[in-house]
Amino acid sequence: MKVLVTGATGFVGQHLIPQLLARGHTVTAVARNPSKARGFDWYEHVHFIACDIYQPRENVFQFFGLPDVVIHLAWEGLPNYKELFHFERNLFADYLFIKSLVEGGARHLLITGTCFEYGMRNGCLSEDMPSLPGNPYALAKDTLRKFVEVLPQKQDITFQWARLFYMYGNGQNQNSLIAQLDRAIDSGDPVFNMSGGEQLRDYLPVEDVATKLVNLMEHPQCTGIVNICSGEPISVRRLVEQHLAQRESHIRLNIGYYPYPDYEPMAFWGDAKKFSSITGER
Amino acid sequence: MKVLVTGATGFVGQHLIPQLLARGHTVTAVARNPSKARGFDWYEHVHFIACDIYQPRENVFQFFGLPDVVIHLAWEGLPNYKELFHFERNLFADYLFIKSLVEGGARHLLITGTCFEYGMRNGCLSEDMPSLPGNPYALAKDTLRKFVEVLPQKQDITFQWARLFYMYGNGQNQNSLIAQLDRAIDSGDPVFNMSGGEQLRDYLPVEDVATKLVNLMEHPQCTGIVNICSGEPISVRRLVEQHLAQRESHIRLNIGYYPYPDYEPMAFWGDAKKFSSITGER
Incomplete structure (x- = not known):
């Protein structure tokens, strides 16, 4: 499939692209900084576009080469979860970007969200729980998803909202x-x-997150919110x-030098059942 | 108290102002159309400001005379619940208006929300239920409340979110x-x-809604979301x-000529306990 990846040089993007290529997909990679992109082994094997995706354009979907799938990872200013710019600036820019893709004819969107959308809630968190975002970053992502969900669709769109938990890696x-x-x-x-x-917490090596995202993309019947987590x-x-x-x-x-952060619950992890039941992967 | 009322000539505002005056409050009434305002009996008894509240101003709180309480009713384009302008345009304009009031020193905000924030849910709806807005209007109001809730406060602010149910009247x-x-x-x-x-459904005459709003304002210890409803x-x-x-x-x-609207649940009404337990009113 022809896959557009935004935030290509970010933490998740840089690990996702080689796995997409390994699975035989054609990748258009987008990021603002071409010199950072050139540092990755995958650079020679993708169609790279250096640009600011939030800049207004005539036909965004055409500009990015009419991809079969858009994997939208880009989000400015992370982590800084408590800063208002997440919803004062990022939310609307991001919404307008997605809206213009949909209006241009995009059929399949995979967008990353965050486990913080669940808010200050302990225990095993599953996708059917109502969201209760507790910080401006989570509120912006949660609101973005709701905005996209009510966008009028001229055609049926596959919309996958990948809620990422904790990750580590290069x-x-x-x-x-x-x-x-x-x-x-x-x-x-x-x-x-x-x-x-x-x-x-629920931690995954970032390479496993990338594998799960590719797997999710290849199972378009798995729509809506999907936890990307270990489940453990x-x-x-x-x-x-x-x-x-x-x-x-x-x-x-x-141990005990730093206090526990006040914007995170004490004990929470993802319910991985939705993802594993559809993709067959654990 | 010195009360600023936005949306003064709207359905709720026109009934609220005489009740505020009857309770001895000083009212600054704001609306865009002065000729509509002049048609009301209360016009001579308020300080009326004809303006668009969403127009950017230097110090909004000062501009409106440093009121003790802001009762913010204004919202453009109602009903049209399904139109995207509610969150694409109104939400941000409204948020920036409220933010500038708070930054200017507003201490007490009473803002009206909607029972549609509860979404497609049947039964008796109480304020502790997570919101699940099902149309763009409700989504915009629900999001506005969340934005305001995370605004940094230099001082303690009384924030009352009056969730209106159905009303009828002149x-x-x-x-x-x-x-x-x-x-x-x-x-x-x-x-x-x-x-x-x-x-x-849960219906109140609009005069009763106005009475309840005045009562709520006069009980600043009653904060957060408050259903304004009959409870029956x-x-x-x-x-x-x-x-x-x-x-x-x-x-x-x-009977049966029109289908039931698809954006409303079949049977829902408000839980009036929070309001009545604090105000003593039924």
Whole structure:
């Protein structure tokens, strides 16, 4: 299939593109920074367009080469979950981009959302729960999905909303937990300061997230909200300890140094049943 | 108290203002059309400002005279619940208006929402239920509330979200049920075409809605979402028959002529407990 990927050089995009290519798809990759894109092995194998997708254009869908599927990952200013620009600026720009794709004839949209759409709720989170976004980022994503859901459709559109949980891997934001840990190990720090570590979360290596997104795209009968998650809660402490073991590091963990963040529930993980029942994948 | 009322000449506003005045409040009334405003008895007793509240201004709160309370009723283009302009245009204009009031120092906001925020849900609807807006109007109002809820507050703000149910009375939109019925009676029509009439709804005379809004404003400890409703379901057929009896009309009801609207649940009414427990009013 002809797949358009926005946010191609972002954390998820850079891992998704090689997997799309490996599955035989033709990829048009979009990002603002061509020099960053040239740094990836996949650069030579995609049609790369350097541009700001939010710039108003005549026929956006045509401009991007009439793709069979749009995988829309781009979102500015992450993480900064509490900043108002997520809904004051990003939400509308993103909505208008998607609307113009739909009006141009797009038939299949796969857009990434966030587990924070579930809000301050503990336990196993499944797609049929009403969303209760608790921060401006989650509110913007949740609202975007609702806007797109009420867009009038001239034709039937496959709309997949991939709700991402926690991820780790190469290219991640430098402020995320595992990236900070790797940096501390690489600098030979004796101690790593962290929170109490008892929070239960749902983590996946970013490569597995990319695999699941390709799988989801290849199952267009699986529509609406779909959790992209492991389905298995793990404490942050155990995640960190597993990573230390893998890296054969003996850095000392200063547990309890940071307070638990106030914008996240103590224990939540995704229900993976919808995804696995349709794709057959666990 | 010094009260600013937006949408002063609208259906609710025109009934609210005399009640505010009767309770001894000072009213600044805002609407776009001064000649419409001059038609009301209350015109001489308020400070009337003819303007478009959505026009960008330097210090909005100061411009409107630093009111103690803002009762914000204005919303363009009603009913037309399914039109996208509700969230594509109104939502952001409205949000920016409220944000500038808050930034200017507003301490008490009473804003009207809609029972449609509950979405396609039957039964008795209470404020603690998550919203599930099912049309663009409800989505815009629901989103507006969420945007305002996450606005940073330099000081504690009293925020009251009055979720209005069905109303009838003078000044109502000409396409609403009771207005159509009155027109048919007044024209001497032999027959009135209506739906099956078995839908259960929650109806209040608009004067009662106005009384409840004043009461709510005078109880600032009652914050968040508050249903403004009767709490008593009534079938549309009985409502119509009661109105005919009151008007001593013998117009024949052609029941079942129109289908039930697809954007409304079959039977829903408001839970009035939150409002009555705090205000002491039933």
